[in-house]
Amino acid sequence: MVQYNCPPLDLSFAALSDATRRGIIDQLGQGDASITSLADTFQMTLTGMKKHIQVLERAGLVVTQKVGRVRTCKLGKRGLGAEAEWIEAHRKLFQTRFEALDEIISELEKEGNDEPAS
Amino acid sequence: MVQYNCPPLDLSFAALSDATRRGIIDQLGQGDASITSLADTFQMTLTGMKKHIQVLERAGLVVTQKVGRVRTCKLGKRGLGAEAEWIEAHRKLFQTRFEALDEIISELEKEGNDEPAS
DNA sequence: TAAATACTGAACTATATGGTTCAGTATAAT
DNA sequence: ATTATACTGAACCATATAGTTCAGTATTTA
Known part of the structure; x- marks a missing residue:
């Protein structure tokens, strides 16, 4: 039987199935952003935004780097x-x-x- | 000539985030199929397969028609x-x-x- | 040094998903 | 008329998602 298992597609399509996360990708296309600024843009708590970012990171669509107390999010090299x-x-x-x-x-x-x- | 009756991207991306459902689309690309034959192909109960089909239908990716006791599934005209x-x-x-x-x-x-x- | 800022993690709520079993109903075949 | 087939719906289970609050830690800034 053919295996239709493809974890990366599972993760990325699931990541794209949420309007907020698609919005985050839009936003990061305009420029990098911190968790705080994204949380502000999408009117959500920091914790809530962090979870979205984690979903996008697991899918490889976003990468983040923490410098000082600020975590900067940007589009992942993996692309679409x-x-x-x-x-x-x-x-x-x-x-x-x-x-x-x-x-x-x-x-x-x-x-x-x-x-x-x- | 693009989307008219287009369900939100949320539904279709969510539908595509499952390997079984992507496999169902592959399968229906080869030809129409009943719930039973799909359940057999993907080694799943009828009820389980019906749920997957319902997810695909809600996303507009699959349409079904019941004739007699057989429900036939085919790719939706909406496309991708x-x-x-x-x-x-x-x-x-x-x-x-x-x-x-x-x-x-x-x-x-x-x-x-x-x-x-x- | 003290206070503000930025994030993090645990815990909680509510709902959805992916699957099952079991008990049906409707249809087809014998 | 029986029986087998094909599906359907309810109920259940385990896990995931989308969000929250609250209590921290680490880093700037004043």
Whole structure:
């Protein structure tokens, strides 16, 4: 039986499934930030923000470094390559599947630009 | 022609964060399947598989239809467009960030330990 | 030295997830 | 009419998540 086990994707997709964490990535894309400034931006306690950062760190999406009393967070070098690969590969799979059912799909789409569901 | 009835990214990324569910998508890419055959493939109870399918359905990644006593699962028309968009946009963000902070990143990698030994 | 700042960890709450078993219902096959 | 098949729902379990408060420690700053 094929093993579909892929821990890094588990961790990164789980990390991306939270709007606050996606927001943190947005924010870090603008520049590095401390836990305090992120907690302030997202109106959350320091402890709560630290947990989000830990989730992002475990997924390799963020790295942090503590200098003095300030922990600075930045985007991880790992990036989103593996996730992009999986998504792209399977996006094609979806499309292929629909092409195989082209006659049915195109018929449905002719009935309206949106969902044909009544 | 992108997303119309698009459930939030929260739901789809959460759905993709489980290896079994990613495997189900692989499987459905090969052809439609019943709950029973999927449960068999992934060595799981029917009830367990039904829960996974429900998660995928809520995310819009899978649609199902019950005919007689068999519920057939197939890939949802929604696809992975919204997810691909988010990932691609942010992948560029990561890259831009690294170019800007190349020297700092390499310094981080040299240190490795950010916790003072107390 | 004293006080403010920045973070950390433990503990708690509430809810979700991933899985099970068990007891059904509806449908198909014999 | 029986029986087997396919699914469904409720209930349960263990663990994880998303957040909090509270009590610290370590580091600046005044």
